[in-house]
Amino acid sequence: MAEVSVQVTHTGSSRWRRRTAVYPTVTEALAAAGDGDVLVLAPGTYRENLVIDQAVTVRGPDPDLEGPARIAPDEGVPLVVRGSASVSRLRVEGRDITAPAVLVEASTPELTGLRIHTSSSVGVEVRGGARPTVRDLTVDNAAGGGVAVADGGGGIFEDCLLLATGQPGVSVRGPAHLRLSGCRVERADGAGLAVSGEGSAVDAAECRFDGVNGAGVRLSERATAHLTDCVVRRSTGDGVTLETDAVLSLSDSEVTDIPENALDLRSRSVLTLVRSQVLRFGRNGVSAWDPGTHADAHHCRIGGSTGDYPAVWVSDGATTVLEATRIEDVPDAVFVLDRGSRADVVDSEIVRVRGSAVSVSGGAAVRLEACRVREAATGVWFRDPGTGGSVTDCTIDDVTTGVIVSKDADPEIRGCTVTAPAEAGVYVSAGGRGTFVNTRVTGGRGYGFHVTEGCATSLERCRAERCARGGYVIAEGAARRTDCRGDEPVEAVVPAQPAAPPAVGGAPVAAGGAVAEEGRAAAGITAPARAARKPEPKPKPKPEQEPEPATESRPADEVLAELDSLVGLVGVKREVRALIDMIEVGRRRQKAGLKAASVRRHLVFTGSPGTGKTTVARLYGEILASLKVLERGHLVEVSRVDLVGEHIGSTALRTQEAFDRARGGVLFIDEAYALSPVDAGRDFGREAIDTLVKLMEDHRDEVVVIVAGYTEEMSRFLDTNPGVASRFSRTITFGDYSAEELLSIIEQQASDQEYSLGEGATEALLKHFAAIPRGPAFGNGRTARQTFESMVERHAGRVAQLADPSTEELSVLYPEDLPNPAG
Numbered sequence: 001m002a003e004v005s006v007q008v009t010h011t012g013s014s015r016w017r018r019r020t021a022v023y024p025t026v027t028e029a030l031a032a033a034g035d036g037d038v039l040v041l042a043p044g045t046y047r048e049n050l051v052i053d054q055a056v057t058v059r060g061p062d063p064d065l066e067g068p069a070r071i072a073p074d075e076g077v078p079l080v081v082r083g084s085a086s087v088s089r090l091r092v093e094g095r096d097i098t099a100p101a102v103l104v105e106a107s108t109p110e111l112t113g114l115r116i117h118t119s120s121s122v123g124v125e126v127r128g129g130a131r132p133t134v135r136d137l138t139v140d141n142a143a144g145g146g147v148a149v150a151d152g153g154g155g156i157f158e159d160c161l162l163l164a165t166g167q168p169g170v171s172v173r174g175p176a177h178l179r180l181s182g183c184r185v186e187r188a189d190g191a192g193l194a195v196s197g198e199g200s201a202v203d204a205a206e207c208r209f210d211g212v213n214g215a216g217v218r219l220s221e222r223a224t225a226h227l228t229d230c231v232v233r234r235s236t237g238d239g240v241t242l243e244t245d246a247v248l249s250l251s252d253s254e255v256t257d258i259p260e261n262a263l264d265l266r267s268r269s270v271l272t273l274v275r276s277q278v279l280r281f282g283r284n285g286v287s288a289w290d291p292g293t294h295a296d297a298h299h300c301r302i303g304g305s306t307g308d309y310p311a312v313w314v315s316d317g318a319t320t321v322l323e324a325t326r327i328e329d330v331p332d333a334v335f336v337l338d339r340g341s342r343a344d345v346v347d348s349e350i351v352r353v354r355g356s357a358v359s360v361s362g363g364a365a366v367r368l369e370a371c372r373v374r375e376a377a378t379g380v381w382f383r384d385p386g387t388g389g390s391v392t393d394c395t396i397d398d399v400t401t402g403v404i405v406s407k408d409a410d411p412e413i414r415g416c417t418v419t420a421p422a423e424a425g426v427y428v429s430a431g432g433r434g435t436f437v438n439t440r441v442t443g444g445r446g447y448g449f450h451v452t453e454g455c456a457t458s459l460e461r462c463r464a465e466r467c468a469r470g471g472y473v474i475a476e477g478a479a480r481r482t483d484c485r486g487d488e489p490v491e492a493v494v495p496a497q498p499a500a501p502p503a504v505g506g507a508p509v510a511a512g513g514a515v516a517e518e519g520r521a522a523a524g525i526t527a528p529a530r531a532a533r534k535p536e537p538k539p540k541p542k543p544e545q546e547p548e549p550a551t552e553s554r555p556a557d558e559v560l561a562e563l564d565s566l567v568g569l570v571g572v573k574r575e576v577r578a579l580i581d582m583i584e585v586g587r588r589r590q591k592a593g594l595k596a597a598s599v600r601r602h603l604v605f606t607g608s609p610g611t612g613k614t615t616v617a618r619l620y621g622e623i624l625a626s627l628k629v630l631e632r633g634h635l636v637e638v639s640r641v642d643l644v645g646e647h648i649g650s651t652a653l654r655t656q657e658a659f660d661r662a663r664g665g666v667l668f669i670d671e672a673y674a675l676s677p678v679d680a681g682r683d684f685g686r687e688a689i690d691t692l693v694k695l696m697e698d699h700r701d702e703v704v705v706i707v708a709g710y711t712e713e714m715s716r717f718l719d720t721n722p723g724v725a726s727r728f729s730r731t732i733t734f735g736d737y738s739a740e741e742l743l744s745i746i747e748q749q750a751s752d753q754e755y756s757l758g759e760g761a762t763e764a765l766l767k768h769f770a771a772i773p774r775g776p777a778f779g780n781g782r783t784a785r786q787t788f789e790s791m792v793e794r795h796a797g798r799v800a801q802l803a804d805p806s807t808e809e810l811s812v813l814y815p816e817d818l819p820n821p822a823g
Helices: 026-032 517-522 556-565 570-591 613-626 650-661 685-698 711-720 739-752 761-771 781-799 807-811
Strands: 006-009 020-023 038-041 044-046 050-052 057-059 069-071 079-081 086-088 102-105 110-112 115-117 122-127 133-135 138-140 145-149 154-158 161-163 170-173 176-181 184-186 189-196 200-205 208-210 213-220 224-228 231-233 240-242 247-251 254-258 263-265 270-274 277-281 286-289 294-298 301-303 310-315 319-323 326-330 332-337 342-346 349-361 365-369 372-382 388-392 395-406 410-414 417-419 426-429 435-437 440-442 447-451 457-460 463-465 470-475 479-482 603-607 635-638 666-669 704-709 730-734
Touching (some): 006 026, 020 026, 026 038, 026 050, 145 154, 145 176, 170 200, 189 200, 189 224, 213 224, 213 231, 240 247, 240 270, 263 294, 270 286, 286 294, 310 319, 326 332, 332 342, 332 365, 349 365, 372 388, 372 410, 395 410, 463 470, 470 479, 556 570, 556 613, 570 613, 603 613, 603 711, 613 635, 613 666, 613 704, 613 730, 635 650, 650 685, 739 761, 739 781, 761 781
Parallel strands (some): 038 057, 044 069, 050 079, 057 086, 079 102, 086 110, 102 122, 110 133, 115 138, 122 145, 133 154, 138 161, 145 170, 154 176, 161 184, 176 200, 184 208, 189 213, 208 231, 213 240, 224 247, 231 254, 240 263, 247 270, 254 277, 263 286, 270 294, 286 310, 294 319, 310 332, 319 342, 332 349, 342 365, 349 372, 365 388, 372 395, 388 410, 395 417, 395 426, 410 435, 417 440, 426 447, 435 457, 447 470, 457 479, 603 704, 603 730, 635 666
Antiparallel strands (some): 006 020, 006 038
């Protein structure tokens, strides 16, 4: 150890004591010092465990001018403070992961400018009723926590930096009360601030919790905290988590850039949010769960979601109040679910919502008062039995559908205006109820008020103005109207149509046979807005549209001949023929009174793009129709975007709709693996898979399902979804086309379009195809088609320069017409 010394300045009045003295160790200096004395440590390393129990001043050198005084014992606690001392400018280094670097007990010291670089259980531990004042502290402790306060401890920590801690940056366990001011916690593990236990409390002002591996702030077990002008950002878990009767008030603060829930409340916790911003969150901005859990937000901003989840989620009996709050740029704004759950939204604004601004389901209730909704797919949706509440004096502008009431939901809508909806202003379907008083729909491109058969709705003093498809389209007996007006001479009434088949989500066929666009909105599917047209003065009900007749099936031999004519695909043709033979023989055995082997007709197609998967699926459907296995044999092609909705519930409806369109034919799901991404989490693709599996089981003889995609991705998809894999009889692999097969495709296209290949073109094409890299981007048949189109285009540019080209010159393609190789 380098030579060190401690100078002690004695301030006592005893004459026998010298005014100053120098000691070789801090321990000796402390033994000689009395209350009021000043100890100044020279630069160097002190391998001592210091215990300060006097009211002394212990000061290190100026580290910028002289180098630090390092307190670095081999084991144990480097620094214990039990007196009202003033300790400053020391560097503390601990090596014992079972002990703190600095321990403050039963005292009120001042600690200033300490630099703790340690591998200890915690940087600073405060206990036993201690109340230190700590300023300009730095803790770097990868092995443990930053600051821990417990056992009646407390104190004030100002302008402190706690970074790269292996446990929570600040931990408070009750009973204890800590004040933080101007502190920063960065890259802590577990939580930036963790408060737990009866009697634990934290007051924090101008603090920042950044880059925490876990929750930015976590309160539990009756803990309380007040955070003012604080920032929580870039945590890997939730921004703020409250559990088990925790209480938090967050004022003038920000919770931003959170991959999970920005604010998550459970188990009777209470949150008060005032003048704060909740931005850029991956899941919910505010999520409240369980009876007794409550969130209040006043004059706040919530928005900029980076995921596919509602901004505010209230479920399992929780309650929420949003007052003078703005929600913007989110997939869905406010979702209230389950009996006992409630949201009160007052004087708030909800704008730029891809799905529903407010969705209420499962027996929940909502109160909207003096709110403004703009640019959303659905303004307010009351979904199912027991769901209700009120919407009063609200405006809903520039949405697809203003208000939806379905499945026995029974809200009261009073004094509201829906302006410029793309579809219906008010849509009541599937037995929905509801009372609409002084409700106005104006400037819509669909219906004003659309009420379908089987509903029980009350309309009082409502108005419909300039609605392109009619002001009131109401099934017979579905609504009671009192003093309602519109700008049409006669209000349209659609007679009951019991024979009308359901369309999307139970929406019936409207007058004229067209499926109501509002049904699509109810299913969470935003249809493109149509150009407005003038309302007809006297719309007349038209006969129900007859279902589209099934087209006459081609004979199986004819379809098989077309399959055989496809270039390549030898293995594919063999597999399809074997399956067809099994089905045909089974059909004949049944006809002869024999048992037929059960043949699952659903297939998995794997391979690269452009290998003919869609074409073979279409022919397969036609063959099954010709064998009377399927009614029509038509092909409905979909992908993830057609099946997965923007919010909970819409995915099942979309999947059901796609399946219904495919009844009697083939449902072809391209890139099916996208329904189950590797990092799925709460991805709605799982809902599509579950719905599809049930439909396949319930309607096994009505629809053939083919899932397709890249070989490796489809293998993973089936491995991780055994319920799906068990529904498919076999996997057919489509290999890449060889250069010779690609040449054959071009020769076919040339013949069909009255072109021919001139001298040298065949060889040039073979070389061209052989040189193309066969990576994931290789298009197979698509590449052949694009090559042929490029040759025709280059040929046209060449021949156009000829004054009087001959027939041969107009129809022969030469090597110079080939596109230049990539790169």
